[in-house]
Amino acid sequence: MTTQEQVKDVVSQVLADKADKGGIKRVVWIGAGGSNGGNYPAQYFMEHEATQVVSSSYTSNEFVHATPAYVNENTLAVVVSMRGTKETIVAAQVAKDHGASTIAIYVDESGLTEVCDYKIQYDSLAVDESCMGRTNSAVVTMIAMELTQQTEGYAEYETAMAAFDLVDPIYRKAVEYTRPLAAKWAEQNADKPCINVMAQGPLFGAAYVFSICNVQEMLQIDSCTINTCDFFHGPFEILDKRTSLFQLISVGRSRCNDERGIRFVNQYGGERVYQLDAKELGLNDIKDSVSEYFNHLIFAPILNNVYMRALSAVTHKDYMTRRYMWKLDY
Structure with a gap:
């Protein structure tokens, strides 16, 4: 299964799981340091293309200690950490405790992949042999585009993929x-x-x-x-x-x-x-x-x-x- 196919499958599962609960109304992108910055293109895409799902982005500890009031069972939390940064794992647990569906975006298995409902692996951009179309930023951008496509349609979806x-x-x-x-x-x-x-x-x-x-x-x-x-x-x-x-x-x-x-x-x-x-x-x-x-x-x-x-x-x-x-x- 390619990364794009995995993303499509995971987003479909999330939406199916929430169908009888009102669907996904919000998505929040969570990470620390470079993972937080790497979520920027997904947030940018949602801000400029999505009309049905509202998007926000938070650094992990900010999300933990000042959790947005909107986080509930109609929220999707996409949580990114290469190896499982402690505060990011806590952020994933907080999102889950509030009823959100959670997706771990990771390189190495860690407590993050244990906490989250779903997981998608990515290639580190710092490794020369990595595919740069499968980095953390690429995967979260795929998720943003797929979520928009499946909830309301994205006219340029095929071109983007x-x-x-x-x-x-x-x-x-x-x-x-x-x-x-x-x-x-x-x-x-x-x-x-x-x-x-x-x-x-x-x-x-x-x-x-x-x-x-x-x-x-x-x-x-x-x-x-x-x-x-x-x-x-x-x-x-x-x-x-x-x-x-x-x-x-x-x-x-x-x-x-x-x-x-x-x-x-x-x-x-x-x-x-x-x-x-x-x-x-x-x-x-x-x-x-x-x-x-x-x-x-x-x-x-x-x-x-x-x-x-x-x-x-x-x-x-x-x-x-x-x-x-x-x-x-x-």
């Missing part, structure tokens, strides 16, 4: 294209105490994960995530010829917001302004009607596997080492 098969080939070409670019960017930014990452719309989640997981967690370098729209409402005051700014440029309806940012930073920034464009990475190979929802699926592994590794090499920081994570009781 076919696009998942294009993700890995696009990614492989993008790796070869970006390696020399990333090496140059890393050399130019190796001495910077802070690397700002800017994006908006369908790419804000990828920018957030790059900041908090790749730059801060793995390399212990300060990083700030900036929304390109809000750049003009405060953050642009930091910009000068010395500022390190990494801008992600999307395809989709809100690309004009990225282009506005490009015009400003190219005029007032310096050589440490860097722009990575979805069109350069091959997103144009995916039909315009759905390509917006695949920005994150290409950018996230490129940022992790090419740009983070390039910066690790020039700063001589082993990206597998940590100060606190996995070492302390926190």
